[in-house]
Amino acid sequence: MMITVQQEDFDHGREYEALRELANRDGAIVTFTGLVRDFNSQCSVSNVVIEHYSGMTEKYLMQICSDAKKRWNLGQVRIIHRIGTLEAFEQIVFVGVSSKHRQNAFEAAQFIMDILKTTAPFWKQETTAKGTQWVKRKDSDEAAAAKWSGA
Amino acid sequence: MMITVQQEDFDHGREYEALRELANRDGAIVTFTGLVRDFNSQCSVSNVVIEHYSGMTEKYLMQICSDAKKRWNLGQVRIIHRIGTLEAFEQIVFVGVSSKHRQNAFEAAQFIMDILKTTAPFWKQETTAKGTQWVKRKDSDEAAAAKWSGA
Amino acid sequence: MLRIRFFGSIREQLQTSSIDVEYAGEETVSDLMAKLIEKGERWLILEEQDVLVAVNMTLCGKDAVINSGDELAFFPPVTGG
Amino acid sequence: MLRIRFFGSIREQLQTSSIDVEYAGEETVSDLMAKLIEKGERWLILEEQDVLVAVNMTLCGKDAVINSGDELAFFPPVTGG
Numbered sequence: 001m002m003i004t005v006q007q008e009d010f011d012h013g014r015e016y017e018a019l020r021e022l023a024n025r026d027g028a029i030v031t032f033t034g035l036v037r038d039f040n041s042q043c044s045v046s047n048v049v050i051e052h053y054s055g056m057t058e059k060y061l062m063q064i065c066s067d068a069k070k071r072w073n074l075g076q077v078r079i080i081h082r083i084g085t086l087e088a089f090e091q092i093v094f095v096g097v098s099s100k101h102r103q104n105a106f107e108a109a110q111f112i113m114d115i116l117k118t119t120a121p122f123w124k125q126e127t128t129a130k131g132t133q134w135v136k137r138k139d140s141d142e143a144a145a146a147k148w149s150g151a
Numbered sequence: 152m153m154i155t156v157q158q159e160d161f162d163h164g165r166e167y168e169a170l171r172e173l174a175n176r177d178g179a180i181v182t183f184t185g186l187v188r189d190f191n192s193q194c195s196v197s198n199v200v201i202e203h204y205s206g207m208t209e210k211y212l213m214q215i216c217s218d219a220k221k222r223w224n225l226g227q228v229r230i231i232h233r234i235g236t237l238e239a240f241e242q243i244v245f246v247g248v249s250s251k252h253r254q255n256a257f258e259a260a261q262f263i264m265d266i267l268k269t270t271a272p273f274w275k276q277e278t279t280a281k282g283t284q285w286v287k288r289k290d291s292d293e294a295a296a297a298k299w300s301g302a
Numbered sequence: 303m304l305r306i307r308f309f310g311s312i313r314e315q316l317q318t319s320s321i322d323v324e325y326a327g328e329e330t331v332s333d334l335m336a337k338l339i340e341k342g343e344r345w346l347i348l349e350e351q352d353v354l355v356a357v358n359m360t361l362c363g364k365d366a367v368i369n370s371g372d373e374l375a376f377f378p379p380v381t382g383g
Numbered sequence: 384m385l386r387i388r389f390f391g392s393i394r395e396q397l398q399t400s401s402i403d404v405e406y407a408g409e410e411t412v413s414d415l416m417a418k419l420i421e422k423g424e425r426w427l428i429l430e431e432q433d434v435l436v437a438v439n440m441t442l443c444g445k446d447a448v449i450n451s452g453d454e455l456a457f458f459p460p461v462t463g464g
Contacts (some may be wrong), residue, residue: 012171013164020163020186024240027188030181030260032253034383035171037178050382053309053375056359081382089175093383102183102264103295109181110257113383119361121375122382123310134311137352137379144254185464201463204390204456207440232463244464264464270442272456273463274391285392288433288460 001077003061007084023098026075030105032095038088043128050083053121060120072104118145154212158235174249177226181256183246189239194279201234204272211271223255269296309377325370332364390458406451413445
């Protein structure tokens with residue numbers, strides 16, 4: 001279980017290999033990567049700036065990891081989230097999960113992203129041709145997170 | 152959409168970067184990797200030998216990719232499956248999917264693995280301290296595949 | 303003393319990321335908000351419907367109890383990932 | 384002519400990975416199976432419950448129609464991934 005909040009880009013291949021080395025008895029590794037898209041619903045995006053609440057972010061990311069480990073039988077859990085200014089197509093977030101069973105690895109990675117999206121204190125500002133604005137919360141993200149609260 | 156059946160190991164990092172380069176407008180990339188486990192339900196496994204039906208394998212993997220693209224709005228889809236003798240901890244299978252929405256990428260990657268496990272003509276033999284035996288089909292894999300046939 | 307922090311669009315609209323206020327026995331987050339709003343209209347933003355509150359880095363409701371030395375934070379819905 | 388291929392434990396038990404047989408007007412996979420089983424007891428394995436059949440690399444039932452030149456395959460449940 002390891003979480004990192006950093007400005008620097010990450011090397012997906014290296015993160016995967018580190019996970020694999022620790023997780024070698026697990027049999028299944030799922031990764032999710034979020035990239036800066038070059039457009040939003042209205043227009044093209046040149047970059048995003050990600051602000052966070054240092055301290056609380058780390059606390060919540062750790063909490064999400066340990067909640068995932070309580071719900072599923074997991075090996076390794078890794079989260080990296082970037083902050084600062086990111087250009088279109090850059091990597092924003094990495095989630096890696098290993099498990100003996102692929103179903104668990106898939107579900108846990110989805111859970112981590114859904115809960116991260118709605119509870120981890122990050123805020124995103126987009127710069128487009130129309131200027132700079134704060135990204136609004138999406139109802140679809142709320143719905144995705146809500147579906148985990150039943151079980 | 153690209154599928155490969157090969158004896159050689161694959162470089163996860165390179166596969167991810169290739170996917171990302173083609174998928175750069177997508178925003179979400181999910182990968183799944185299956186590794187040879189060093190034990191089964193009874194005892195430790197030293198290696199597996201994977202046999203396949205050349206021609207039919209490629210046909211079915213392509214079919215699975217195109218079925219996934221019909222069900223979800225996807226960018227790139229990549230499958231690699233290894234054949235031949237693999238030692239414990241080696242990589243067996245890689246699935247990489249990109250999409251504009253993470254939910255689609257997660258579901259499609261799961262779908263691909265579930266259908267691959269039950270329809271792609273590969274057969275696995277395990278060598279353990281007790282000798283060599285053919286791996287049996289798992290009911291849990293049948294159930295995982297069956298859940299996609301409703302929708 | 304209480305440290306009060308602001309993030310995202312709330313930080314931007316208040317033009318401040320953090321203030322320290324004397325702790326005067328406020329029992330809950332709501333009590334403190336009432337006191338802040340007395341300071342001026344711009345603080346009304348804290349009462350907007352979707353503003354989230356954290357006390358000592360834990361998300362909580364406006365009825366959460368506060369104590370001297372606590373760190374409070376007000377921010378809009380999160381949009382990371 | 385028909386080419387008939389065997390994989391996995393079926394190939395191993397039959398000790399053969401492929402045979403070519405003359406096409407003698409068999410209408411379905413079942414017809415061909417009956418003919419193979421006449422050749423000897425070991426072919427009974429093809430009638431086991433979970434044996435899968437492919438005609439021209441497409442999974443199908445034992446009532447699938449066959450024609451001269453087809454490639455058939457018999458194999459146990461797949462276990463890749």
